[in-house]
Amino acid sequence: MRIDVVSIFPAYLEALSLSLVGKAVEAGVISLAVHDLRDATSDRHRTVDDTPYGGGPGMVMSPEPWGESLDALRASGGEAAPVLVIPTPSGVRFDQAMADDWSAADWLVFACGRYEGIDARVADHYRERSDWAGVLEVSIGDYVLAGGEAAALVMIEAVARLLPGVLGNEVSAREDSFAAGEMSRRVEGPIYTKPPTWRGLDVPDVLMSGHHGRIAQWRREQSEERTRRMRPDLG
Numbered sequence: 242m243r244i245d246v247v248s249i250f251p252a253y254l255e256a257l258s259l260s261l262v263g264k265a266v267e268a269g270v271i272s273l274a275v276h277d278l279r280d281a282t283s284d285r286h287r288t289v290d291d292t293p294y295g296g297g298p299g300m301v302m303s304p305e306p307w308g309e310s311l312d313a314l315r316a317s318g319g320e321a322a323p324v325l326v327i328p329t330p331s332g333v334r335f336d337q338a339m340a341d342d343w344s345a346a347d348w349l350v351f352a353c354g355r356y357e358g359i360d361a362r363v364a365d366h367y368r369e370r371s372d373w374a375g376v377l378e379v380s381i382g383d384y385v386l387a388g389g390e391a392a393a394l395v396m397i398e399a400v401a402r403l404l405p406g407v408l409g410n411e412v413s414a415r416e417d418s419f420a421a422g423e424m425s426r427r428v429e430g431p432i433y434t435k436p437p438t439w440r441g442l443d444v445p446d447v448l449m450s451g452h453h454g455r456i457a458q459w460r461r462e463q464s465e466e467r468t469r470r471m472r473p474d475l476g
Contacts, residue, residue: 242346242404243272243321246393247310248353249289251275253390262398265407281309290356299357307352307363314350315372322374323348325367326396328389329358332378335396339379343396344403346374351397353389426475430463 246254254275257263265271279287282305290300315323324346343349352359368376381392401407433444447459468475 242270242344242400243318243323243348244274244351244397245314245323245349246273246275246351246353246390246397247278247307247314248275248388248390248393249278249355250353250388250390251277253353253388254394256394257397261407262401265401265404268406270404270406271401276310276314278306278310281306281313293357297357301357302354302359304360304363304366307359308366311350311352311363311367318348321348322372323350324374325350325352325364325376326393327352327354327359327364327376327378328381328392328396329354329378330380330383330385331358332380335379335381335392335399337399340396340399340403343400348374349397349400351389351393353393355388427464427468428472428475430460430467 246257248254257273257275258266262271262273266273278289282288288303289306290302293299293301311325324343326349328351352363364376364378367373379392379396381395386392433448437444437449445459447455450456
């Protein structure tokens with residue numbers, strides 16, 4: 242999978258060189274590049290924003306540098322058609338099903354906005370382009386961040402861990418909270434490791450029993466109880 246990220250703060254994305262994503266890049270499972278939007282500007286101040294039409298607070302990211310940057314990226318990809326992902330609090334809610342879908346894509350491009358966001362014509366333009374596989378305006382939650390970089394980090398990691406060869410244990414991704422199938426509307430129950438007793442708290446006996454059927458049933462029951470208590474909206 243190829244992943245490109247465009248931002249005015251490319252250093253923000255340095256975390257992608259760590260942990261699972263970093264290992265996937267080293268192994269060649271992911272081809273990852275971060276690009277500075279200001280490199281696509283033409284004035285000496287490297288301007289990427291301007292005041293909003295119609296008035297209002299804040300600044301809006303101008304379409305010109307975005308168009309130059311995204312066109313250059315597209316031209317570097319040959320016949321491949323990228324999906325443009327724009328993190329925004331006004332977008333559709335990102336979830337595990339979406340991560341599953343994206344994990345089958347060949348190329349994702351993340352456009353990280355700042356200030357009041359990116360001029361709406363950027364999304365409109367690339368949505369109409371036949372040489373792009375689509376435009377997705379996506380939110381990771383009902384709150385506002387200073388920019389799209391943190392959201393891009395979240396979404397890239399969620400997708401990367403689903404790619405073959407990224408996780409050491411392929412079963413892990415299938416058994417996660419919100420994974421497809423039976424667990425799709427439940428969160429995971431509590432998990433434990435050694436020692437069997439820590440500060441007066443014991444690991445549940447069933448997990449030490451070696452009885453796989455009882456353990457599986459206990460985990461289902463704990464998952465259901467925790468979902469009712471912590472995420473009743475999933476019920």
